[in-house]
Amino acid sequence: MFDLKPITAGSVRVNSITRLRIRSDGQGVRSLIFLQGCPLNCFWCCNPETRFGDDFQTLTAKALYQCLENDIPYYRFSGGGITFSGGEPLAQARFLRTFIDAYCKEIPVDVETSLFVSEAQLRPLIPLIHEWNVDFKIFDEEKHRQYTGVSNRPILQNLRLLAKEVPAERILITVPLIPGHNDSDEDLLAMTAFLKELGLSRIELHPYRKFAEDKQRQQGLTPFELPKLTAERLLRIRALLEQQGMVSVQRSGLYGKEKCRYLKGLRKEACRQYQLPVEIIDCPYTGPCIGTCPRCEAELEEIAALMRNRERK
Numbered sequence: 001m002f003d004l005k006p007i008t009a010g011s012v013r014v015n016s017i018t019r020l021r022i023r024s025d026g027q028g029v030r031s032l033i034f035l036q037g038c039p040l041n042c043f044w045c046c047n048p049e050t051r052f053g054d055d056f057q058t059l060t061a062k063a064l065y066q067c068l069e070n071d072i073p074y075y076r077f078s079g080g081g082i083t084f085s086g087g088e089p090l091a092q093a094r095f096l097r098t099f100i101d102a103y104c105k106e107i108p109v110d111v112e113t114s115l116f117v118s119e120a121q122l123r124p125l126i127p128l129i130h131e132w133n134v135d136f137k138i139f140d141e142e143k144h145r146q147y148t149g150v151s152n153r154p155i156l157q158n159l160r161l162l163a164k165e166v167p168a169e170r171i172l173i174t175v176p177l178i179p180g181h182n183d184s185d186e187d188l189l190a191m192t193a194f195l196k197e198l199g200l201s202r203i204e205l206h207p208y209r210k211f212a213e214d215k216q217r218q219q220g221l222t223p224f225e226l227p228k229l230t231a232e233r234l235l236r237i238r239a240l241l242e243q244q245g246m247v248s249v250q251r252s253g254l255y256g257k258e259k260c261r262y263l264k265g266l267r268k269e270a271c272r273q274y275q276l277p278v279e280i281i282d283c284p285y286t287g288p289c290i291g292t293c294p295r296c297e298a299e300l301e302e303i304a305a306l307m308r309n310r311e312r313k
């Protein structure tokens with residue numbers, strides 16, 4: 001099974017880190033960490049940069065934590081945390097264990113995984129992970145091989161194990177909907193029958209996104225021509241899944257000024273609860289905004305440092 005050895009002892013291969021994701025990949029404010037490397041070869045892959053080339057950093061657990069620690073006030077006051085994605089984050093399972101044990105006693109850690117790992121990689125992580133986002137591509141083994149290059153038997157076996165050990169409300173099945181490949185009623189019914197047998201019902205559909213094609217071209221790959229998934233078909237699929245007892249989850253994030261206001265509210269709450277002498281400025285700017293700015297970052301940095309000092313005493 002794919003077990004990515006560290007380049008230097010105790011380090012992890014990180015492709016990129018996206019901060020300040022709000023409610024789009026889990027609860028609260030989250031940092032999404034894309035780890036490098038994946039044992040699958042899905043032809044629709046929307047993160048091919050995590051599989052090819054050597055454009056990644058090697059970080060120790062401490063260095064990774066230092067990239068994230070200023071966001072702790074946001075995690076704490078929003079119920080958010082860290083999400084490891086990829087690539088396949090569980091391919092570096094040993095690092096995840098070290099990192100979570102050392103630095104995440106109070107930070108909820110989620111993963112986005114295909115579960116194509118050995119049981120030995122998976123089992124020790126079970127008590128450490130808060131929410132499991134499991135990418136379920138297709139139930140039929142032959143098609144799974146054809147589309148991803150590997151059998152799904154270890155995946156199904158690992159999902160059985162997870163369903164036994166983890167409360168169902170902490171497992172979200174994410175389904176990449178690839179038009180003409182895994183979105184037939186037959187495929188969806190086979191998947192739901194299996195999930196029902198395991199007592200799992202939370203499901204989020206991820207319709208194939210065209211932007212994946214540009215990223216694939218950038219990696220020298222030739223994108224496949226896919227038929228369009230129409231809005232009507234998507235509605236029908238949702239209805240079919242609901243008829244089968246599935247609960248459709250649709251997460252959507254906060255952006256722009258709305259995101260800025262939300263983050264400012266969290267900084268104010270941190271100051272209130274810790275009685276910190278930091279002035280939170282109400283921003284007069286009304287133009288396009290990415291939700292944070294150097295001024296907001298400076299306030300956050302000051303709050304995070306004061307909170308650390310307070311907790312050290």
Ligand code: SF4
Nearest residue numbers: 038040041042045087
């Ligand atoms: S499992 Fe995810 S990262 Fe890996 S090839 Fe498939 S889509 Fe890409």
